[in-house]
Amino acid sequence: MRYLTAGESHGPQLTTIIEGVPAGLSITHEDIDIELARRQKGHGRGRRMQIEKDQVQILSGVRHGKALGSPITLAVENRDWTHWTKIMGIEPIEEGVEDEIKRKISRPRPGHADLNGAIKYGHRDMRNVLERSSARETTVRVAAGAVAKKLLFELGITVAGHVVEIGGVKAERVPYKDLTELQEVTEASSVRSFDPKVEQQMMDAIDQAKENGDSIGGVVEVIVEGMPAGVGSYVHYDRKLDAKIAGAVMSINAFKGVEFGIGFQAAQLPGSKVHDEIIWDEENGYTRRTNNLGGFEGGMTTGMPIVVRGVMKPIPTLYKPLNSVDIETKEVFAASIERSDSCAVPAASVVAEAVVAWEVASAIVEQFGQDRIDLLLENINRSKVHARDF
Numbered sequence: 001m002r003y004l005t006a007g008e009s010h011g012p013q014l015t016t017i018i019e020g021v022p023a024g025l026s027i028t029h030e031d032i033d034i035e036l037a038r039r040q041k042g043h044g045r046g047r048r049m050q051i052e053k054d055q056v057q058i059l060s061g062v063r064h065g066k067a068l069g070s071p072i073t074l075a076v077e078n079r080d081w082t083h084w085t086k087i088m089g090i091e092p093i094e095e096g097v098e099d100e101i102k103r104k105i106s107r108p109r110p111g112h113a114d115l116n117g118a119i120k121y122g123h124r125d126m127r128n129v130l131e132r133s134s135a136r137e138t139t140v141r142v143a144a145g146a147v148a149k150k151l152l153f154e155l156g157i158t159v160a161g162h163v164v165e166i167g168g169v170k171a172e173r174v175p176y177k178d179l180t181e182l183q184e185v186t187e188a189s190s191v192r193s194f195d196p197k198v199e200q201q202m203m204d205a206i207d208q209a210k211e212n213g214d215s216i217g218g219v220v221e222v223i224v225e226g227m228p229a230g231v232g233s234y235v236h237y238d239r240k241l242d243a244k245i246a247g248a249v250m251s252i253n254a255f256k257g258v259e260f261g262i263g264f265q266a267a268q269l270p271g272s273k274v275h276d277e278i279i280w281d282e283e284n285g286y287t288r289r290t291n292n293l294g295g296f297e298g299g300m301t302t303g304m305p306i307v308v309r310g311v312m313k314p315i316p317t318l319y320k321p322l323n324s325v326d327i328e329t330k331e332v333f334a335a336s337i338e339r340s341d342s343c344a345v346p347a348a349s350v351v352a353e354a355v356v357a358w359e360v361a362s363a364i365v366e367q368f369g370q371d372r373i374d375l376l377l378e379n380i381n382r383s384k385v386h387a388r389d390f
């Protein structure tokens with residue numbers, strides 16, 4: 001499966017075209033709207049989220065609620081667009097006020113794509129960069145991910161994401177019954193964390209940062225349960241599923257690092273405390289006594305839950321701005337800003353869930369190669385029996 005996205009943050013809409021979804025998969029706009037709404041929530045979001053009410057339009061590839069096997073087009077409207085038609089060049093600008101309205105951006109914001117993008121594409125107005133580098137684009141990545149999640153769900157595979165750290169406040173590893181419980185609890189939390197003890201502390205940290213004109217980042221975790229063993233491959237660098245997932249998580253705006261299982265902690269521990277012992281029983285076949293490696297060995301799934309974490313840097317736009325240089329005058333300035341999120345880690349956990357679901361679903365469709373959902377399910381079930389009886 002593959003997808004492309006198109007659209008500017010303050011343009012009329014975001015669009016994605018997704019290809020390779022097996023025919024017969026049931027997809028409704030509710031399946032996607034639920035995920036879009038989840039991405040909009042979370043303590044620390046700015047004023048833009050009060051304007052938008054993301055809802056999908058399914059424009060192709062689905063008929064009577066079922067995927068046709070043909071490309072699926074999904075679109076999400078930007079409600080804010082009506083306030084930007086002149087700036088975005090859709091409506092004519094009256095004589096004499098052109099410069100004011102165009103608000104040409106010559107002042108790059110540290111931590112954003114502004115300066116590098118301007119140098120690369122030769123834009124003297126950095127709005128031409130920021131419109132597309134904005135995380136508004138993650139809206140349709142979540143829409144594509146919702147389709148992937150639906151596909152995985154039909155195959156008995158569940159994906160859930162949550163927040164494990166915000167601004168240095170860490171959630172404790174609370175045992176939960178299953179991923180459904182994790183999902184329910186995080187849905188009810190303003191910071192999407194499973195640990196109720198830390199919710200208030202995380203919100204306080206966000207509020208404090210905002211009060212200081214600052215921003216904070218954090219860590220999100222995505223768990224995938226129900227995977228068959230052996231998805232991905234060790235034979236080539238570009239077939240390793242853990243590498244694809246890591247790339248997808250790193251591609252989320254503001255993400256600076258990824259780890260699986262105990263991740264970077266592995267550097268401090270001896271091998272005997274890191275590797276997961278292999279065990280066997282008749283009912284489950286081969287499993288692991290622990291899951292320190294987060295569900296991967298040799299670029300392939302072990303059948304244990306995939307556990308992947310990503311770190312998000314603090315939001316770069318600061319109410320107490322850092323210095324930068326105007327590209328026209330070369331003068332130093334401290335950027336002024338109109339609105340911004342102060343923390344988007346809870347929202348980013350939904351994006352992370354979506355991009356991980358996409359990579360896992362793509363790998364499954366590639367490996368068990370079927371154009372039809374019913375035959376894909378048969379193939380996966382056969383492979384699970386094969387692994388158990390091996």
Ligand SMILES: Cc1cc2nc3c(=O)[nH]c(=O)nc-3n(C[C@H](O)[C@H](O)[C@H](O)COP(=O)(O)O)c2cc1C
Pocket residue numbers: 046111112113133134135138252253254255313315316317339340341342344347348351
């Ligand atoms: C859901 C989400 C919301 C974001 N909101 C903002 C925001 O309001 N203001 C901002 O400056 N950056 C925001 N960012 C981060 C920037 O998009 C990102 O830092 C920027 O595009 C530069 O990319 P890089 O950090 O990956 O290098 C957000 C990121 C995500 C994932």
Ligand SMILES: C=C(O[C@@H]1CC(C(=O)O)=C[C@@H](OP(=O)(O)O)[C@H]1O)C(=O)O
Pocket residue numbers: 009046048049052133134135136139253339340341
């Ligand atoms: C619009 C979204 O996030 C935006 C991501 C973003 C950025 O620079 O990445 C900057 C802000 O946009 P604006 O400048 O229009 O307020 C956020 O609101 C969204 O998540 O849907």
